[in-house]
Amino acid sequence: MSALVNNGDTVGLASATGPSLGEAEFTFLREFVLQHCGISLGEHKRQLVQGRLLRRLRALGLSGFAGYCDLLRRDPASELGELASCISTNVTSFFREMHHYDMLVDELLPRWLEEKRGGGRLRIWSAGCSTGEEPYAIAMVLAEALERTGANVDAKILATDLSPQALEAARKGMYAIDRLGGVSDARRKRWFLRGEGAYDGYALVHPRLRELVSIQPLNLLHEWPMQGRFDAIFCRNVVIYFDKPTKQRLFSRYAGMLESRGYLFLGHSESMYGLSEDFDLIGRTVYRKRT
Structure with a gap:
């Protein structure tokens, strides 16, 4: 659920922190991000993007934004994930939107x-x-259902994101205890291992959950390598930042990846209204494929 940086973020003046993001460079970045991420960066995001990317310039040893834009032109694939990480904020929690x-x-x-x-x-x-x-929250309820029913089912969860940093954290599966606020006491005991020593104050997801979840990098706007269809897709708090044509294409592609009458879950402020004829709204931001 990588979300575009919010309007409330603030950054210092460029003269105090590093090079300035010029008009030509910002225009290029806006076009690049729209093309590769489907996100429209308004003019009001300019200083915010500048502040976020200054850290990336320092990491790459670049003296200015012109050099960074040249890097994106030469090898966009190698830097796209890092760029997405810089301009996005990962807002998520366990069992967010519990009705799903x-x-x-x-x-x-x-x-x-x-x-x-x-x-x-x-x-x-x-x-x-x-x-x-x-x-991992989906994996908890899935594992519990498998245990409860004893069903012999080949069950897996695919987890994808564009951000390398987000994927690294997901693969580690280690969370500060205060990040488990949405997890019941029973599930904390069942599905987490408490850290000790250097990891005191952290919890590690149970190996059983790791067995159920496959974590892979993926840009939703690029090719999808998956072969089989899905019973359900969770794409929550993502499409709100896409432009209308990108949303329409994405919903159409999701319909093609779902089983007949499969389910698509969106975020609390997202809607398919006027964007797709492939789904029916059947609950709070829950859509079912028509055929």
Whole structure:
């Protein structure tokens, strides 16, 4: 759930912190980010983007934004993930928008596991997984449903994001205790290992959850290597920052990746209204593929 940097962020004046982001460089960056990430950067984001990218310039040993733009022109693929990390803020938590998980527990997982009992295939995609809280929360309710029903089902969760830093954190699966606020006491005991010594104050996700979750880099605007279809896709708090054509293309592609009458979960402030004829709204930001 990598989200575009919010309007409340502030940065210091360029003269006090480093080189200035000129008009030509900002125009290029706006066009580059729109093309490769589907995100429209307004003029009011200029100073904010400047402040975020100054850290990247220092890491690369570049003296100015012109050199950074040249790097993107020469080898866009190598730097795209880092750029996305710089201009985005990963806002996420365990069991955020709990009504989605309630639907999984009460309705969808019992039905799917019954239908697929005896060796069927169940696939869920967390698209824009950020630092991993969402796919691991899905894994908790999935693992509990598998234990409860004893169903013999090939169940996996694909978790993807563009940000290298977010993916690294997701792969580690280690979270400060105060990040577990959305997790019940019972689930904390069942699905987390408490850190000791140097890791005091942290919790590590249980190996069983790691077995269920595959974490991979993916740009939603580029080619998708996945072959099979998904029973559900979670893409929450991601598309709100895309322009309308990008949203329309993405929803169409999601429809093509879902099983017949599969489910798409969006964020609390996102909607498909006027953007797709492939889905019906059936709950709070829950959509079902029509065929």
